[in-house]
Structures are given as C-alpha cells and as structure tokens.
C-alpha cells in the first residue's frame with residue numbers, strides 16, 4: 001500500500017499577520033524553486049485569525065491551510081469559539097483536533113474530540129486527530145494501552161468514508177517542544193499499534209489507507225529516518241515549522 005506523505009506545520013500561538021505573511025512568502029518561493037516530491041503534501045495551520053488573509057494571498061501555491069481547533073457546536077452563544085463552518089467558509093481544508101496542549105490546558109478528552117471531529121467532517125474539513133502518551137504513562141509501561149484507548153474512544157462510530165477524511169497524528173507528549181524525539185523504532189512500533197487498532201475497529205482497507213503522522217521535535221536532521229518507517233506517513237511539526245528553511249528541510253526529507 002503506498003500512501004502519500006503529509007508534512008503538516010502547527011504554528012500554535014506564534015506569528016502576527018506580517019510575520020506569518022513573510023514566512024509563507026519565503027516558503028512558497030522555496031517550494032516554487034524546488035518542488036517537493038510528487039507524493040508529498042505540505043499543510044500549515046497558522047493561528048485562525050490569520051488564516052483567511054493567508055489563504056487569500058497564497059492559495060494554489062502548493063500548501064494546504066487549516067486551523068488548530070474548532071468548536072464541537074454548530075453555532076451559538078459560545079464566546080471566543082470558532083465553528084467548523086466558519087473555518088470552511090474561509091476555504092481552509094483541515095483542522096487539527098485533540099492536540100495534547102488542548103487536552104492539557106483546555107481539558108479536552110476523547111469524547112469531546114469525537115464531537116469536534118464530527119463537526120469538522122460535517123463541514124467537509126479533514127480532521128487531524130492527535131493522540132499520544134505522557135512521560136509518566138510511558139515510564140509506567142502504559143503507553144500502548146493509553147494510545148489504543150484514545151484512538152478507540154475518539155474514532156469509534158465513524159464509517160469508512162468518514163475515516164478517509166481523518167488523519168492521525170501520534171505525538172508523544174514527552175517529545176513535544178522538548179527537543180527529545182521518539183526514536184524511529186519507538187515511533188514505528190506505536191504507529192503499527194495504531195494501524196492494528198484501526199484494523200480491529202474497522203477493517204484492513206481503512207487501516208491500510210489511513211495516514212498516520214508522527215509529531216514531537218521533528219527536525220530536518222531526524223525527519224528522513226522517521227518518515228522512512230513503514231507506518232509513518234509524514235509529520236506534524238511545531239517549532240521547526242516556524243522557520244521556513246527548517247520546514248523546507250523537513251519537506252525535502254519526506
């Protein structure tokens with residue numbers, strides 16, 4: 001089964017509008033000079049407030065843009081929230097859901113994340129579903145159980161069609177923003193477990209087609225080895241996606 005590679009940048013709460021425009025300008029220029037391999041897609045999730053302006057200026061330049069979160073509600077009196085329909089209406093293509101920072105600081109759990117995925121899919125957005133264990137959970141030997149449980153709770157109930165619009169990002173919490181990367185072997189064994197879980201929850205076809213990205217201190221220097229693992233279909237990149245030259249290094253490593 002040959003799956004495409006996705007290199008997705010998660011900008012988190014970094015970059016003002018002028019800073020974002022400058023980085024995307026540099027990035028699109030670099031990608032025009034040297035295109036990524038044909039089976040590599042480049043996605044970026046800037047802060048939502050900046051999304052429409054970026055899309056207006058840089059659509060059709062080889063990058064897909066998306067948001068970092070959406071509400072589980074359709075619309076209503078939810079001050080400060082952004083709906084999936086709003087994200088879709090500015091022609092964004094995907095939304096990151098269940099990131100460990102949302103889980104840690106905004107108390108999101110997999111029941112809520114399931115609803116958010118549902119909202120995204122109902123609005124024809126691709127959902128990047130994030131999962132991953134903490135350091136304590138890994139040290140206690142619970143990492144496989146934790147991730148299996150997360151994937152099962154968040155994704156059970158979707159049909160095969162819906163699953164084709166979901167991408168999974170395995171992001172061990174201890175590797176996010178720490179400079180400590182999971183070894184290619186550690187990442188591969190978890191990705192294989194996730195794919196096996198999908199095989200059990202759905203079927204072989206869903207499991208084989210699913211794109212499973214690795215996230216957590218991906219850098220130009222470690223990307224090639226991570227991405228060459230059989231069950232790793234690209235990366236979700238935080239820190240290194242903020243600097244155009246680092247991000248292109250990762251894109252070309254794919």
Ligand code: PGA
Pocket residue numbers: 010171175176177178179215216217218236237238239240
């Ligand atoms: P990092 O972040 O690449 O800075 O570790 C990854 C993420 O949080 O998605």
